[in-house]
Amino acid sequence: MNAIAITKTKVDYDVIVIGSGIGGLVTATQLAAKGAKVLVLERYLIPGGSAGYFEREGYRFDVGASMIFGFGTEGTTNLLTRALAAVGMKIETIPDPVQIHYHLPDGLELKVHRHYEKFLQELIAIFPHEAKGIRRFYDQCWQVFNCLNAMDLLSLEEPRYLMRVFFQHPFACLGLVKYLPQNAGDIARRYISDPRLLKFIDMECYCWSVMPASHTPMINAGMVFSDRHYGGINYPKGGVGQIAQKLVEGLEKAGGEIQYKARVSKILLENGKAVGVKLANGKEYRAHRIVSNATRWDTFEKLLPPEQMPASEKRWQQRYQKSPSFLSLHLGVKAEVLPPQTECHHIVLEDWEKMETAEGTIFVSIPTLLDPSLAPEGHHIIHTFTPSWLEDWQGLSPQEYEEKKETAAAKLIHRLEAIFPGLAAGLDYQEVGTPRTHRRFLGRDDGTYGPVPSRKLAGLLGMPFNRTAIDGLYCVGDSTFPGQGLNAVAFSGFACGHRVAVDLGL
Ligand SMILES: NC(=O)c1ccc[n+]([C@@H]2O[C@H](COP(=O)([O-])OP(=O)(O)OC[C@H]3O[C@@H](n4cnc5c(N)ncnc54)[C@H](O)[C@@H]3O)[C@@H](O)[C@H]2O)c1
Numbered sequence: 267m268n269a270i271a272i273t274k275t276k277v278d279y280d281v282i283v284i285g286s287g288i289g290g291l292v293t294a295t296q297l298a299a300k301g302a303k304v305l306v307l308e309r310y311l312i313p314g315g316s317a318g319y320f321e322r323e324g325y326r327f328d329v330g331a332s333m334i335f336g337f338g339t340e341g342t343t344n345l346l347t348r349a350l351a352a353v354g355m356k357i358e359t360i361p362d363p364v365q366i367h368y369h370l371p372d373g374l375e376l377k378v379h380r381h382y383e384k385f386l387q388e389l390i391a392i393f394p395h396e397a398k399g400i401r402r403f404y405d406q407c408w409q410v411f412n413c414l415n416a417m418d419l420l421s422l423e424e425p426r427y428l429m430r431v432f433f434q435h436p437f438a439c440l441g442l443v444k445y446l447p448q449n450a451g452d453i454a455r456r457y458i459s460d461p462r463l464l465k466f467i468d469m470e471c472y473c474w475s476v477m478p479a480s481h482t483p484m485i486n487a488g489m490v491f492s493d494r495h496y497g498g499i500n501y502p503k504g505g506v507g508q509i510a511q512k513l514v515e516g517l518e519k520a521g522g523e524i525q526y527k528a529r530v531s532k533i534l535l536e537n538g539k540a541v542g543v544k545l546a547n548g549k550e551y552r553a554h555r556i557v558s559n560a561t562r563w564d565t566f567e568k569l570l571p572p573e574q575m576p577a578s579e580k581r582w583q584q585r586y587q588k589s590p591s592f593l594s595l596h597l598g599v600k601a602e603v604l605p606p607q608t609e610c611h612h613i614v615l616e617d618w619e620k621m622e623t624a625e626g627t628i629f630v631s632i633p634t635l636l637d638p639s640l641a642p643e644g645h646h647i648i649h650t651f652t653p654s655w656l657e658d659w660q661g662l663s664p665q666e667y668e669e670k671k672e673t674a675a676a677k678l679i680h681r682l683e684a685i686f687p688g689l690a691a692g693l694d695y696q697e698v699g700t701p702r703t704h705r706r707f708l709g710r711d712d713g714t715y716g717p718v719p720s721r722k723l724a725g726l727l728g729m730p731f732n733r734t735a736i737d738g739l740y741c742v743g744d745s746t747f748p749g750q751g752l753n754a755v756a757f758s759g760f761a762c763g764h765r766v767a768v769d770l771g772l
């Protein structure tokens with residue numbers, strides 16, 4: 267396919283996408299499927315970014331979490347299924363019967379079953395006096411989800427789409443308009459008063475938004491708290507890395523291109539318009555539209571001159587801050603370490619005061635319980651991670667850095683012995699990642715997990731869509747509406763692809 271020729275200067279592509287995270291790849295595949303000439307530039311060796319993988323001694327580890335939303339088969343919110351289908355791809359998935367097994371302070375033990383009513387019964391059995399409030403809160407989440415799940419999910423920056431969707435689903439649209447400025451904590455407090463139950467709701471939010479309920483947008487809570495029972499949590503066979511691999515396969519089949527080890531060092535501007543990119547190796551490519559899947563901090567402070575940062579970006583940086591990064595422990599363990607009936611995902615916290623502190627909450631994923639092929643026979647993967655800030659890992663000598671990693675890993679393993687007795691003795695392989703690792707391999711400023719509100723905001727209202735103040739430049743991924751999460755960045759990719767396609771007249 268030929269690039270659309272508008273200017274006299276040679277234009278190599280219709281669209282260049284910087285980065286092959288799931289946000290970037292969904293944008294690229296959506297556009298390639300519509301006939302655009304697309305190039306994806308990825309600085310690393312494989313695609314996927316936070317949803318990538320690495321292999322060591324017979325284990326295939328997911329870089330990020332293994333709890334995947336968006337692989338349902340019904341409705342419109344199954345965005346990973348739909349993104350793959352758009353380029354003729356499909357992934358076999360394995361359903362997870364329990365989203366999370368919580369191990370919380372004061373013996374609060376609870377499983378979030380895929381079956382909604384079973385989850386509610388388990389929660390109500392612990393808080394019988396709040397039975398009504400529990401139902402009313404989670405039922406409101408369903409109202410949000412049902413609105414979203416009724417409509418085509420595309421760019422909210424495209425007036426003709428908004429008009430169409432409003433005429434097709436007026437009540438669903440008005441429902442969403444009502445929830446857009448709200449946070450989950452305010453709605454929970456309307457129905458629930460038990461402080462311990464409210465702390466539980468905080469943890470329900472924190473474990474994916476890294477913010478308590480008061481700072482977690484209700485739209486996102488509605489998606490997560492309902493889709494886990496609707497489409498469910500489904501693990502891609504062969505590991506999370508399969509999602510990006512298949513999207514790349516589909517991209518190439520649709521005529522798109524991807525280059526690895528291609529680090530973009532600069533977005534090229536002419537008369538204030540983004541017209542191309544320059545790679546670290548000096549090569550330059552030009553395109554009609556540039557999409558950045560790097561974080562907004564990386565895009566506007568490193569790929570563009572920071573002294574020319576648009577006022578809207580400065581305002582965004584005041585509203586949102588970088589969430590912590592993670593200390594990640596990738597463990598290979600003997601199978602007998604896991605008690606029978608162990609669930610795939612766990613959250614461990616011993617003291618409510620520490621939920622948001624560094625190395626407070628522990629997240630655990632054991633993907634081999636769903637797909638045993640990811641580890642050598644008789645072994646499992648235990649991926650455990652906990653919030654950690656870059657500054658705690660800076661200014662260390664190589665030896666001090668190694669020692670700090672060892673100490674932090676030993677502390678985590680010791681805490682995990684509470685749910686997996688014998689873990690330390692059953693270790694077969696161990697690799698520790700720090701915020702420095704995330705910064706280096708994912709190219710994310712300070713290794714951040716993504717933006718979080720720096721103060722209480724009105725739900726999702728402050729989160730920017732895909733267009734930026736710079737003509738021809740778009741952002742996609744978790745620093746755009748609606749934020750972190752694979753299904754969330756897939757939405758951002760659908761929206762970005764849609765907006766760019768309309769702008770290109772495709
Ligand atoms: N369970 C889950 O839902 C789950 C699991 C894993 C990851 N995640 C989420 O995925 C989201 C991230 O997705 P995303 O699409 O925003 O981005 P991403 O950070 O995953 O991907 C960005 C990509 O851009 C590349 N890149 C950065 N700068 C570059 C440059 N200058 N030149 C070339 N390439 C460059 C990086 O190498 C990376 O591959 C996060 O929110 C994360 O939490 C969620």
Ligand SMILES: CC(C)=CCC/C(C)=C/C=C/C(C)=C/C=C/C(C)=C/C=C/C=C(C)/C=C/C=C(C)/C=C/C=C(\C)CCC=C(C)C
Pocket residue numbers: 331332333335366414419420422428429431432439440442443473474475485486487489490611612613629630631748749750751752753754757
């Ligand atoms: C027209 C008118 C009037 C109006 C209009 C309105 C409208 C239409 C609106 C619309 C809106 C929309 C579309 C929206 C959308 C949204 C979305 C899609 C959202 C999504 C979301 C998602 C999410 C948030 C997800 C997330 C997830 C996550 C983050 C996950 C994570 C996980 C992890 C980390 C795990 C951990 C744990 C353990 C391990 C335990």
